[in-house]
Amino acid sequence: MKRVRLSFADINIEFVDREIALRQIMELAERGTYPVYIVYGPEGCGKTAFFKQAKTILEEEFGYNIVYVNPLARRLEEVIGYSSSLKDIVVEILKVFSEPYSKIVDVAIGIVGEVLRRLKRTRLAILMDDIFQAVGLDKAEVYTKMLLNLIEYPPGEYERIVVLVSSSEGITRERIGRHRWATFRIMWNMSREGFKQLYEQIPGEKPQFEEIWRITGGNPAALEQLYRYSWRFDRTIDDIAMRKNLRIFISSLSSTELEILKDILREPDVIIERLRESETQKLRMKLIELNLIVELWDRDPWLWIDVPPPEKDSELGIGKHFAWQTPLHREAVRRALER
Ligand SMILES: Nc1ncnc2c1ncn2[C@@H]1O[C@H](COP(=O)(O)OP(=O)(O)OP(=O)(O)O)[C@@H](O)[C@H]1O
Ligand SMILES: [Mg+2]
Structure with a gap:
């Protein structure tokens, strides 16, 4: 399996370990997610690195179209990522928003809607890294529901859909856990x-x-x-x-x-x-x-991503x-x- 390269302080390193987590991603790729999967873990435990590796697996090994956002990314070019096949749709939707980077989660949801409308029977993976801090914790519920709606009432038919959201906010579970909209998995620090x-x-x-x-x-x-x-x-x-x-x-x-x-x-x-x-x-x-x-x-x-x-x-x-x-x-x- 191809391992992604990551920047770690001033060095470039290879994604290591997390074998079980990667196997879990492959299982999800085989069947899709229902409802929304929320990956919760301590600050800095490696959620972003894991999402980047997951993106590569879903795209290159399972043929998924990817829409990935990380509103808090250090570099602007890492805020949004997508499969090259979606470029036209992405460019079009970005134009609809006057300040797309300040509303990147809405932009991504807009892109996903359009992809589902236009591409028939596609495999689509939506990876939302640390979005709750960006949209505001008070809106975490609304956004989770919007994502669930895309799974349940898509604007077009899809073959399979994977929706993963990461969060390092301890109170996410208090907010969202009481609904049926999401299922939680915890990711711990590395073994x-x-x-x-x-x-x-x-x-x-x-x-x-x-x-x-x-x-x-x-x-x-x-x-x-x-x-x-x-x-x-x-x-x-x-x-x-x-x-x-x-x-x-x-x-x-x-x-x-x-x-x-x-x-x-x-x-x-x-x-x-x-x-x-x-x-x-x-x-x-x-x-x-x-x-x-x-x-x-x-x-x-089964409650954990990778090993507890x-x-x-x-x-x-x-x-x-x-x-x-x-x-x-x-x-x-x-x-x-x-x-
Ligand atoms: N499995 C891994 N292999 C190699 N490097 C990793 C791995 N997991 C994390 N890292 C590196 O460790 C650092 C912290 O990881 P990362 O940013 O993914 O954590 P995070 O959980 O997303 O943090 P935050 O809660 O701040 O969003 C990063 O430099 C990342 O590249
Ligand atoms: Mg992160």
């Missing part, structure tokens, strides 16, 4: 072996793999940032604290919430043990909203029901508490 392959592609002197594993928990974006910061852990931790404004978050907590938070630092499953207390309920929501912890349900493989995290790993902050997104996130909170 130890996969992460090692990524680590080995990084040139130059670097800390021992063990140390990097312990501090990142296999999160590829954390690895990328550590490499950018010349392996200075403190800077990466400060960066999380600043982005999430942890000082203000900590200052806003009551003394009971602070006490519970200290327990969660030791053991994330404290959340479920103390969930009867209203302070724990509030804290749970805040930690999910800030994308610091993730709720894991169970480890049944281990049943428990206290060193990495992974419990049975809840986990810190990465040990770096946990450390950032710990330090903010101590300040």
Whole structure:
């Protein structure tokens, strides 16, 4: 299988590992998706990389026409991607919008509608990477419903359709999960072996793999940032604290919430043990909203894209029901508490 090339800080690397996830994509390619599939995962766990690899598989191995958007892409040319066969339709629809890049999700939905109208019995894959932040979380439901409508009431007949949406927003599930419009799959950070392959592609002197594993928990974006910061852990931790404004978050907590938070630092499953207390309920929501912890349900493989995290790993902050997104996130909170 062709592996895509990706940019990782200032280097060009090859997509590695995720064998099970790729097999899952092939299965979806064989039967299509129903309803919309939402791939939820910690920040930087590798969703965009996975979507890029999925795009290649669907297009080159299964003959799908692709419409791909990533409104938050770093480079403008990565905001929208499509199969060359769709070029005329894309150009036409782009012209309809006065500022297409600011409404790229609507543009993509417009393109999909037109493709279904004009191409008979096509295979179409719609890959929407991290769109909820762009359209606004309050509209996540509406957009998911629009995508479901394209599957259920297409403007023209199709052979097969695949609709994948990624999200790193913890509250996506709270918003969308209660509807029948979407089904959720969680993607975790990389497995130890996969992460090692990524680590080995990084040139130059670097800390021992063990140390990097312990501090990142296999999160590829954390690895990328550590490499950018010349392996200075403190800077990466400060960066999380600043982005999430942890000082203000900590200052806003009551003394009971602070006490519970200290327990969660030791053991994330404290959340479920103390969930009867209203302070724990509030804290749970805040930690999910800030994308610091993730709720894991169970480890049944069908709920997961690729492999689930281990049943428990206290060193990495992974419990049975809840986990810190990465040990770096946990450390950032710990330090903010101590300040
Ligand atoms: N399987 C992989 N093989 C090689 N590189 C990877 C892999 N997964 C992720 N990466 C690299 O790790 C970095 C972070 O991954 P990526 O941007 O895909 O994460 P993400 O989950 O989309 O992050 P965000 O939540 O910020 O959108 C990127 O540089 C990406 O190219
Ligand atoms: Mg991404």
